Amino acid sequence: MTDEYLYSGTASDFLGKDTAFTRSLGPTQDHHYIRTDISEHYWLNGAKFIGTFPIPDTYNPDDDKIYFFFRESSQESSTSDKTILSRVGRVCKNDIGGQRSLINKWTTFLKARLICSIPGSDGADTHFDELQDIYLLPTRDERNPIVYGVFTTTR
Template sequence: QGDFVYFFFRETAVEFINCGKAVFSRVARVCKWDKGGPHRFKNRWTTYLKSRLNCSMPGDFPFYFDEIQSASTLVEGRYGNGNAKLIYAVFTTSTNAIAGSAICAFSLQDIADTFEGNFKEQSGLNSNWLPVNPSKVPDPRPGSCHNDSRTLPDLTLNFKKTHSLMDENVPTFFGSPLLSRVSTVYRFTAIAVDSQIKTPGGKTYDVIFVGTDHGKIIKTVNAESADSSKKSLLGCNRGNRCPANERTGAEPGDCPDHAIRHAKGRKL
């Protein structure tokens, strides 16, 4: 998207290692024309940065879904009072924890903002990971795109080598997971989205299809329409009408059942 290529993955969290072993979900990016650096940085990314994706139930003690399983393609639409570019993703708890799955959405703008924020560092082996003072960040800024990355100064490259992790997490676009399931016999494994499907009533919804490790597909609807400021997911069964939902303004029959036809042939 734009000048960058984005990657979504999970990995062992280096910033948590002093407290125990944990897996966090990440989004990383590199410039499309990153050619590597000079000398010993040859054939190595010079613009690689990564941020943590925060998919959690909010509260004084948030409940985290730390392990991303799948992400959708980029979705563009109108949500609430504005337009946004979103990535939907499914997350789970770890395999040795209470079984849980969730759908979270992240905006491309929020992702980009984290990469323009503070870097994170650990000053000593037993030190906490803390944000880097902006005065310590070299110019040109690590992670930014350049006409020829092979001309970047060693100061920028050495900083990037030890500071690829950003300090701020990427927040969920709607403030909390769109759908969560805990203590179930299945977990979410894959996701596909038909975006901005219009209903006969003129409202617009994103229709979401989620695959599970039990071989089933769950169809849900993000009821964040262009004229609604609240969010929810409406569960719809093929051939059935959706119930009225006062929170989201969805009316009976608003569930775009015809979206199944649009999703035909898509891989989960």
């Protein structure tokens, strides 16, 4: 819950394959239900959500962002293996959705890969691709918390 709004990451279908990041339960009509696009795997692909945190970008509350940490199946892999990648996503807290094709959908949605690895001396890397937990340690500057993540590897 942030400013009386519920931000959540969950499966939105019976089989648990269509995952979505949503905002609901607002106190006013200004911020209605909003979600990631349905069945568009470049938005989210079988995401397993780990944590969600509001983090201000500037001293202006209109610039505040909601960051969510998750892992998902990779669309980038050229093999048939389902590679799991850890991600961080971000939306603007004041996003109200689009006017045409993005009605009730995030217009500020961004995601990036989190990489945790140990380079090997022989050139082989050990990658910890599966984010298991996340913790934000507040600092004196609320815009710059320290982020701790716990990762595992499947190899």
